Amino acid sequence: MSNEKQVDSGRRGLLVATCAAGGVVGLTTAGTLVSTFQPSERAKAAGAPVEVDISHLNPGEMMTVEWRGKPVWILKRTPEMVASLKQTDGKVADADSKRNPEEFTPEYARNEHRSIKPEILVAVGICTHLGCSPSSKFTPGPQPSLPDDWAGGFLCPCHGSTFDMAGRVFKNKPAPDNLQVPRHMYAGDSKLVIGRDEKGEA
Helix, strand or coil: CHHHHHHHHHHHHHHHHHHHHHHHHHHHHHHHHHHHHCCCHHHHHHHCCEEEECCCCCCCCEEEEEECCEEEEEEECCHHHHHHHHHHCCCECCCCCCCCCCCCCCHHHCCCCCCCCCCEEEEECCCCCCCCCCEEECCCCCECCECCCCCCEEECCCCCCEECCCCCEECCCCCCCCCCCCCEEECCCCEEEECCCCCCCC
């Protein structure tokens, strides 16, 4: 009898250990599957549209928001800034953004001001040459690293590419394309949605 009890006790112990191990493996596998099917918050944010309140932006002011890990500039241009685009039309390499690929300039931004509303510029603040970050140089007139007839815009300090107030690159500069205009739309007068347009395209 004592031998049978020992055997039963031994079997019971082996069964408990086996079930416990199986349970751990099952939980581990389930955890892996759950984490696989649920994208991280960072991944969600990377592709999600960004809503921005621009009601506080005054003419001549620019704000920067992050979308898909990129800095996006939102500039409320003054009437003088918009008027300067006529002055730079003949000096930029691609005035109507016709040579830009679709992802760089959506169809509704293929105009002189490269925007839906003439006074609001929405552009990715990354130089199309080597990915540097241009600086805002809104004050017109002669200044270091800029021509004497400078009408205002952006300067990439790394290699000297210059862009006008619509993010259009000037001729004979290292940057091959205008600054990217991300897909965007307006959800009311003071709310801008970056990363989606009215066609639902991202």
